[in-house]
Amino acid sequence: MDFLQPRSWADALAARAERPDAVPIAGGTDLMVDLNFDRRRPGALLDLGRVAELREWSVGDGAGGGRTVRLGAGVPYARIVDELGDRLPGLAMAARTVGSPQIRVRGTVGGNLGSASPAGDAHPPLLAVGAVIEVESAARGARRIPAADFYTGVKRSALAEDELIAAVLLPEAAGPQQFCKVGTRNAMVIAVSAFACALHPDRKAVGTGIGSAAPTPRRAPEAEEFLAGELDSAGLWDSRGELPETLARAFGERVAAAASPIDDVRGSAAYRRHSLSVMARRSVLWAWTQYQHDLRKAA
Amino acid sequence: MSTEAGTRTTATSSPGRVGDSPLRPDGTLKVTGEFAYASDLWHDDMVWGVTLRSPHPHARIRGIDLTGALTVPGVTAVLTADDVPGENAVGLEHADQPVLASEFVRYEGEPVALVAADHPETARRAAARIRVDYEVLPAVTDPRRAMDEDAPAVHRPGNLVRHLRLRRGDPSVTAPVVVSLDVEVGMQDQAFLGPESGLAVPAEDGGVDLYVATQWLHVDQRQMCLALGMPADKVRLHLAGVGGAFGGREDLSVHVHACLLALRTGRPVKMSYGREESFFGHVHRHPAWLTYEFGAERDGTLVYARATVLLDGGAYASSTAAVVGNAGTLGLGPYRIPNVAVDAYGVFTNNPPCGAMRGFGCVQAAFAHEALMDELADAVELDRVAIRQLNGMREGDRNITGQVIDSAAPVAELLQIVSELPLPPAREDGADLRSLPGSVGNTTHGEGVVRGIGYAVTYKNVAFSEGFDDYSTARVRLEMTGGEAVATVHTAAAEVGQGLITVEQQICRTELGVERVVVHPKDTTVGSGGSTSASRQTYVTGGAVQAACAAVRTVVLERAARILDRAAADLRLDGEKIVGASGEVLTGLSDVLGEDAVEETAEYRHRPTHAIDPQTGQGDAHVQFAFSAHRAVVDVDVELGLVKVVALDTAQDVGRAINPDAVVGQIHGGSAQGMGLALMEEIVVTDGHVRNPSFTDYLIPTILDMPPMQVKVLEYADPHAPYGVRGVGEPPTISSGPAVAAAVRAACGKPLRRVPIRPEHITGT
Numbered sequence A: 001m002d003f004l005q006p007r008s009w010a011d012a013l014a015a016r017a018e019r020p021d022a023v024p025i026a027g028g029t030d031l032m033v034d035l036n037f038d039r040r041r042p043g044a045l046l047d048l049g050r051v052a053e054l055r056e057w058s059v060g061d062g063a064g065g066g067r068t069v070r071l072g073a074g075v076p077y078a079r080i081v082d083e084l085g086d087r088l089p090g091l092a093m094a095a096r097t098v099g100s101p102q103i104r105v106r107g108t109v110g111g112n113l114g115s116a117s118p119a120g121d122a123h124p125p126l127l128a129v130g131a132v133i134e135v136e137s138a139a140r141g142a143r144r145i146p147a148a149d150f151y152t153g154v155k156r157s158a159l160a161e162d163e164l165i166a167a168v169l170l171p172e173a174a175g176p177q178q179f180c181k182v183g184t185r186n187a188m189v190i191a192v193s194a195f196a197c198a199l200h201p202d203r204k205a206v207g208t209g210i211g212s213a214a215p216t217p218r219r220a221p222e223a224e225e226f227l228a229g230e231l232d233s234a235g236l237w238d239s240r241g242e243l244p245e246t247l248a249r250a251f252g253e254r255v256a257a258a259a260s261p262i263d264d265v266r267g268s269a270a271y272r273r274h275s276l277s278v279m280a281r282r283s284v285l286w287a288w289t290q291y292q293h294d295l296r297k298a299a
Numbered sequence B: 001m002s003t004e005a006g007t008r009t010t011a012t013s014s015p016g017r018v019g020d021s022p023l024r025p026d027g028t029l030k031v032t033g034e035f036a037y038a039s040d041l042w043h044d045d046m047v048w049g050v051t052l053r054s055p056h057p058h059a060r061i062r063g064i065d066l067t068g069a070l071t072v073p074g075v076t077a078v079l080t081a082d083d084v085p086g087e088n089a090v091g092l093e094h095a096d097q098p099v100l101a102s103e104f105v106r107y108e109g110e111p112v113a114l115v116a117a118d119h120p121e122t123a124r125r126a127a128a129r130i131r132v133d134y135e136v137l138p139a140v141t142d143p144r145r146a147m148d149e150d151a152p153a154v155h156r157p158g159n160l161v162r163h164l165r166l167r168r169g170d171p172s173v174t175a176p177v178v179v180s181l182d183v184e185v186g187m188q189d190q191a192f193l194g195p196e197s198g199l200a201v202p203a204e205d206g207g208v209d210l211y212v213a214t215q216w217l218h219v220d221q222r223q224m225c226l227a228l229g230m231p232a233d234k235v236r237l238h239l240a241g242v243g244g245a246f247g248g249r250e251d252l253s254v255h256v257h258a259c260l261l262a263l264r265t266g267r268p269v270k271m272s273y274g275r276e277e278s279f280f281g282h283v284h285r286h287p288a289w290l291t292y293e294f295g296a297e298r299d300g301t302l303v304y305a306r307a308t309v310l311l312d313g314g315a316y317a318s319s320t321a322a323v324v325g326n327a328g329t330l331g332l333g334p335y336r337i338p339n340v341a342v343d344a345y346g347v348f349t350n351n352p353p354c355g356a357m358r359g360f361g362c363v364q365a366a367f368a369h370e371a372l373m374d375e376l377a378d379a380v381e382l383d384r385v386a387i388r389q390l391n392g393m394r395e396g397d398r399n400i401t402g403q404v405i406d407s408a409a410p411v412a413e414l415l416q417i418v419s420e421l422p423l424p425p426a427r428e429d430g431a432d433l434r435s436l437p438g439s440v441g442n443t444t445h446g447e448g449v450v451r452g453i454g455y456a457v458t459y460k461n462v463a464f465s466e467g468f469d470d471y472s473t474a475r476v477r478l479e480m481t482g483g484e485a486v487a488t489v490h491t492a493a494a495e496v497g498q499g500l501i502t503v504e505q506q507i508c509r510t511e512l513g514v515e516r517v518v519v520h521p522k523d524t525t526v527g528s529g530g531s532t533s534a535s536r537q538t539y540v541t542g543g544a545v546q547a548a549c550a551a552v553r554t555v556v557l558e559r560a561a562r563i564l565d566r567a568a569a570d571l572r573l574d575g576e577k578i579v580g581a582s583g584e585v586l587t588g589l590s591d592v593l594g595e596d597a598v599e600e601t602a603e604y605r606h607r608p609t610h611a612i613d614p615q616t617g618q619g620d621a622h623v624q625f626a627f628s629a630h631r632a633v634v635d636v637d638v639e640l641g642l643v644k645v646v647a648l649d650t651a652q653d654v655g656r657a658i659n660p661d662a663v664v665g666q667i668h669g670g671s672a673q674g675m676g677l678a679l680m681e682e683i684v685v686t687d688g689h690v691r692n693p694s695f696t697d698y699l700i701p702t703i704l705d706m707p708p709m710q711v712k713v714l715e716y717a718d719p720h721a722p723y724g725v726r727g728v729g730e731p732p733t734i735s736s737g738p739a740v741a742a743a744v745r746a747a748c749g750k751p752l753r754r755v756p757i758r759p760e761h762i763t764g765t
Ligand SMILES: Cc1cc2nc3c(=O)[nH]c(=O)nc-3n(C[C@H](O)[C@H](O)[C@H](O)COP(=O)(O)OP(=O)(O)OC[C@H]3O[C@@H](n4cnc5c(N)ncnc54)[C@H](O)[C@@H]3O)c2cc1C
Pocket: A023, A024, A025, A026, A027, A028, A029, A030, A031, A032, A033, A048, A073, A074, A097, A098, A099, A100, A103, A106, A107, A108, A109, A110, A111, A112, A113, A114, A115, A119, A120, A121, A122, A163, A164, A165, A166, A188, A189, A190, A191
């Protein structure tokens, strides 16, 4: 097995084009498991660890006047937790639940996207904030894929054979975000089900992301529209009054309805659906309470 | 005496005698990653062995075509059942398991063929090219169906491994208060961190030396000699670094396989399982189905107990019969019960073989008798501590096999202690997520969280039972080396991480009054040390080391007596000196020993145990009993079914703590393992197939699942045991799980009759 170690993004793209049998490796926390179990036997490994651009994040102007974080695909979870908790609270909360400290030091969002597992923890918060994945190939240059279009099947994505993931573009949080993950032990556990929500008061919109409860990570569009509409018609976005428990509950039920879970060794389909409704209800109430207390922006 | 975990100072500077806590010699190496485990074994010139295993739970082998494997460059040997020179049958209690399957495979993962090659990768690829022609047969995978008339027979003559029938008093007596329940216990794995590994080195005399991680060198050797068709002096075993055992290394794994390949190739052969293979490479804890009924007076005093216990033994006998023995004779817990009817069964199925695991039959039963004791408490409106104290066994009582409990049985006291330990503070608003159910999964900020408290108590037999000739051998040598007295202790008793080597050193220091004690590598050039299981090594091998030291001391003091012209009875050995009755130094040890070494070998046997009556189950089956109690405090998110164990406190009588730190370590680890079974640890088997053979989906507790513990250690010396010791390793694994399960039930108000308790059992979805 060859080990390719490009030192720049351009070299990485060139290597990707020249060696179709090469598999990219970032933190290696998914890929090495596959290699150790002999599930994959690539002709070469394309190590992205020396490509400095991938390990950086920056903030720029985004669409609609907001600010956008450009998160390099190779920024490990530990740094997201330490450095981006204020700008990307949902993703940082998700990052905090990934594996163990050792895994968080190595594992990356780019790798989570590369694997595109329905249980990947980065996906729900990306969906909830409408993140965009920037991918690039030597032949066709860069293109941007909305997160909601990125996941195409169980462990399949819209990434083409000759492309690499460059970065994820996420709007800087304009309102509260939450992430919840159920597992059968209190650390180091793959999600039985997961849920992310984001309030976008600037657009009077609600974002959602569901994990581990469908063949792909997915949004719950009906629940999003329902809640945003109800908040709007009750004037709650402006008044910041109480979010009625019944409304949160109805939102939770709609989130659960958006899932299509299976029974497996980690949990039953019925439990996955049930837990989603609970997580969605609780987390939207937390987010709303945060919104109510967010005096800085209320002024 | 009672000590609290952590409050006793670790005595690095102490002399390291009995009752001290000297640092273990392997401790620093393990923490720094330098300890050589069996998987680190290496020999120049060695080749790698791998095992081809059955993909089917039950099939007939019509033929095996090795051509594909033999033609792979680098392959040095490919072996099947035809290449086993001796008996193609091994087994701990019954030799019923083929070394390599010949006509039938009886469980998924059963070894069928072996390959040796110059690289493990080459060996694996070659093994994948072996073509086995299987005729898949109907499998028995539900043990409740195993004894049905029409069930396929796993072995001739049928699927019953053992039925233990126990009757005491009047089994048909009635009582005013009756409670009953059914309980189911899932299949737990030992989940030791060091997978099975060994290195077989062929010797010039035609024999073989095997370096292997195991629990009992001599029982391995006995089986290997039969399979290899070689005498014991040609099959020599050496203990390699063991990364945990918990019962999972009592049966053979790589042993015969590696030797077969080494003898065939004439090269050293290393075999080392990966994590997935390890799940197929050792026995598991028996899953159990238990039906229990208690009858009591209106004040809660037990009148009778009736119980049926069914254990799934899987495809081969392993130690199922002995586990049935424990589940039957001890399966009603440490209670006074005048009238008893117990039927315990172990059956064959085409599921993975089950055998020894820490707690050995008592673990499964405790989930049933402790849940039922809570039911009884509720029925007679007593609290859960009081009902246990009312019925708890006391010294001098007879247990359900009629055996007199002839040393301390402090059931009531242990419960009193745990019930009076400080409770954890109430949960605060805004508490750190890590202290809540679901942890950083951020699933609750307090919503739905209910606290529950549960109690459980157990007693467990120590050492081997039912008439087994259970002994250990120790050889101790005392000599002067470089001006210093050095004792060398040689036993074949396996150190599996529990700290036996430290205990052996402590006993030598205490008995011989020397500082330096060398522990000879464990091997079969000394007599059997018996099994490192049944909480027995400090007791039985400790007894042998004490006896060997005494024999050495006698020789030395007799020599000193001659030199000093005094009576040997008035002399003692202390600090490398011969001292008189009032402690006055008479001469140095070096003057007595000179250039000579004094070496003595001793065997130690505990008091004999006896077979039980086949009709009534009555008899003195056990030699010693160890008692422990736990109190668990849990926070349950009742809406999501997630659990945070907030406190898991315990009290245990250890007779005498030879090494108090090691005792507390055993109690911590055992408690975690019991809690794991209550909440998460299960090998999920569907139609004979293991669905989660990995640490991704076989979950064991992490540091965020295990709370800090308050540990109270009682030391009521057992007058029949060396130093008064009582086995320590197993009781915590038995009483912790039922206490946790009881606490979860108390929090959520559901019966929860199956463990591990899964979130969906709590939520009902
Ligand atoms: C013990 C353990 C615990 C874990 N716990 C969790 C958990 O709690 N939650 C969770 O979501 N995951 C978990 N994982 C899985 C893993 O850590 C994550 O999926 C992580 O995000 C993978 O990132 P990586 O950088 O290590 O990816 P790698 O393993 O390096 O790569 C993963 C895949 O992505 C591809 N890839 C990587 N970077 C790029 C790129 N820039 N462009 C194109 N393709 C790319 C690779 O080719 C490969 O197919 C765990 C893994 C382990 C071993």
